[in-house]
Amino acid sequence: MSKLNSEIINGKNRTIDLWERLNNLEAIASEIDPNYKRSKDCFSLSEYYMRNNKKDLIEIIRKLEIEYIDDTWYKADWAIVFIAGTVGTILDVLINQTNILKPIDKKIKEILDCKTVKSIQQKLDEFSNSFRNGSSAPIDFQDFEMAGPKSIHEIYSSGHDPIRFIEGIIQFITGNFNGIDKFGNLVNIPFGEPIPNIIHATISYVAHMLSDLLNKQGLPYPGTTFLMQFGSEQTRKDITTAFRAGLYNTRTAIYQSMPSFFISLIIHSYAIYDNYTVTKKINFSIGNNTKYQPMLLVANSIVALENISVTTVRGILGDPHAFFKVNWPIIANTIKHAFKYLLNENRKIHENQTRLNELEKKVSASIVSKSEEEFLSDLEKEFKEFCKE
Secondary structure, eight states, rough: HHHHHHHHHHHHHHHHHHHHHHHHHHHHHHOOTTTTTGGGGSSHHHHHHHHHHHHHHHHHHHHHTOOOOOOOOOOHHHHHHHHHHHHHHHHHHHHHHHHHHHHHHHEEEEEEEEHHHHHHHHHHHHHHHHHHTTOGGGGGGOOOOOOOGGGGGGGGGGSSGGGGGGHHHHHHHTTTEEEEEETTTTTOOOOEEEOOOHHHHHHHHHHHHHHHHHHSOBBBBHHHHHHHHHHHHHHHHHHHHHHHHHHHHHHHHHHHTTTHHHHHHHHHHHHHHHHHHHHOOOOTTGGGGGGGGHHHHHHHHHHHHHHHHHHHHHHHOOTGGGGGOOOOHHHHHHHHHHHHHHHHHHHHHHHHHOOOOOOOHHHHHHSSSOOOOHHHHHHHHHHHHHHOO
């Protein structure tokens, strides 16, 4: 068994070495003579692939465990992107442009109002308060002017905003409330008992936020407090009304994330299957490679473009709730995948530049002691030798 393994490893190394040499030789020839690849007497790597059955080549790659990455998009890839984008678009329209989720959200509110959930909330509150000897949480300060009842204080408290969780933890550590009043003025006042231990403060904060998440009202939509702080008076009134109506909270953000979730599910599943047909191995992280990651970008972009277009039209037609129909999670995912794509392209450019530098050194070293005619003649001989192998 060890002898067989040794032969497989040697075969793998020899194959990789052969392919690398072929690539380098062809690149050197192209650098010296741009017409070299088109010469009938010369052997090119593309001709090597054409002379071999693709299925046999894939089988060799699989057996020798050579990493096989093909960034080319085929018809099936375009079809999957179209399917994922269509599914995401349909979900976005249903979630943001219709009332189809209202009955579901109503049922969720009923569940959140049941005794079992209230009991869980009470335990979470007791656990959170235990770090402060039972005193109120700093982010729960309510003694300032709000455009509505005290029960909606979360949209005025920066510590309750999910994307400002670091500020929330700091408030638990310092015992200072930070928020915005109904006029957009900053409110900063000592409240509650501080928790100097950062670990205890974090645990207490998380328990408190989980408890508030289980309220029927829920937590604010991520980023709401920035709009309350920098938006107009009308913006603050609209957000307050929307939050009270259950139209603009964390559940809304979760619902709006469903198109991106299903897009990722479809494309990652396809990536795993597509890779399995080549390698006969299951790789759950293959969806992040340089081929499938751009597929995620295109599919998310389709939905983002649809959402922005529809909400823009609604706004132009005078819909006062158009802003709340914008699918920020899908836009954020599109930006994320675009950023990943740019990073991957930058990495490729860097790697290619490194290869070009190495190639330049090889070419310079090769032509020092030979004329161009002698070098090309030797190069053709070496290609023919590879053909025999």
